[in-house]
Amino acid sequence: xxxxxxxxxxxxxxxxxxxxxxxxxxxxxxxxxxxxxxxxxxxxxxxxxxxxxxxxxxxxxxxxxxxxxxxxxxxxx
Numbered sequence: 001x002x003x004x005x006x007x008x009x010x011x012x013x014x015x016x017x018x019x020x021x022x023x024x025x026x027x028x029x030x031x032x033x034x035x036x037x038x039x040x041x042x043x044x045x046x047x048x049x050x051x052x053x054x055x056x057x058x059x060x061x062x063x064x065x066x067x068x069x070x071x072x073x074x075x076x077x
Contacts, residue, residue, distance in 0.1 A: 003033060004076070005072070005076075007029055008068060008072050011026045011027060011030070011065065012069070018058070023061075024050065024053055031046040042072065045067055045068045045071045046068060049065060
């Protein structure tokens with residue numbers, strides 16, 4: 001879904017700027033899409049990413065971001 005690509009690309013760009021507010025906004029939109037499309041694994045990965053944004057350091061945020069990207073790539077394969 002191109003909307004999923006748009007959201008993850010926006011999150012990745014915000015990460016490169018260390019812009020946690022923008023990452024949270026896009027993660028929230030991504031979680032909504034996951035719920036709407038009944039994509040349970042994507043919803044779980046998005047929630048883990050959102051939690052990392054709130055409580056973890058940059059390394060953990062990066063790990064969760066790449067997990068999120070892999071989940072989206074698998075959905076589109």
